[in-house]
Amino acid sequence: MSVTVFIQGRNGATRWQPGKRWLLLPILLIAAGTGLYQHHAKQLTAQQTNIDNERLAREEQKSELLSLKSATEAQLSMLVTHVARMQAKLTRVEALGQQVALNNQLEDQFDFSSEVGVGGISELGTNIELDQLIADMDALVSRMDSNNVQLSLLETVASNLHIDEERYISGRPIKKGWLSSAYGLRNDPFNGKRTMHKGVDFAGEEGVDVIATAGGVVTWAGRMSGYGELVEIDHGNGLRTRYGHNKALSVTVGDVVAKGDAIAIMGSTGRSTGPHVHYEVLRGGQQIDPQKYVYRKAG
Incomplete structure (x- = not known):
């Protein structure tokens, strides 16, 4: 197959017949474009694809x-809880120390209320909350160390002063009532067997x-x-007292109580047949x- 092209000029039409190479030119251009x-x-x-990968x-x-933020916040929350517990325990120890020092007229020598000074170098850029938390924990450790030393010294001084009036066990655990069961062998009110009653009951x-x-x-x-x-209640010198079958309690563990303080309300809880206190x-x-101890004179 051949192609003839007529080109019109001033001198008439000119006939041009391209070769096969010219016919391949459009095909080459289309292939190159494709x-x-x-x-x-x-x-x-x-x-x-790169954009999607970067986005992912x-x-x-x-x-x-x-x-990481969530884990860090959880750890900080846990540390804050530990510090709060340490502060509560330390406050209770300080209260006990103040009471003991006051009872022994030694409050001018043992100060449990003042804060222990803490310090240290803080690097720039550290997290403020975590830095403050660590400082609080350091302060608590310092206070505990200081108070433990003071309490140890105070215990030694108190034992040498022979101040036993407040710890002297005497009297009944109630203001109104009567002795309903003595210490020793008795017929158990529940099973009728002969058993040892290791206290006294006041109804x-x-x-x-x-x-x-x-x-x-x-x-x-x-x-x-x-x-x-x-x-x-622990009274020192290896002596403790117990008050059982109460309806409700007025104290918690760690409380310092004085002789004659109300510590509970009489009831009949536990293994009991009626309102009384097992002492x-x-x-x-x-x-x-x-x-x-019940019938001896007050010290």
């Missing part, structure tokens, strides 16, 4: 940062106050098997007959 288009299309696809990477980094009206027979520190305030709602005196962890 190649360029495909090349650019591939470049655009690669660029879009940023989203993953954002997710990791959020997770009375439900709701009357149960009082401490000596000053000391509350070491138990809650339910105990058989005793119902129980209060136990025990323990020496070295063993129950002894409380009656000699």
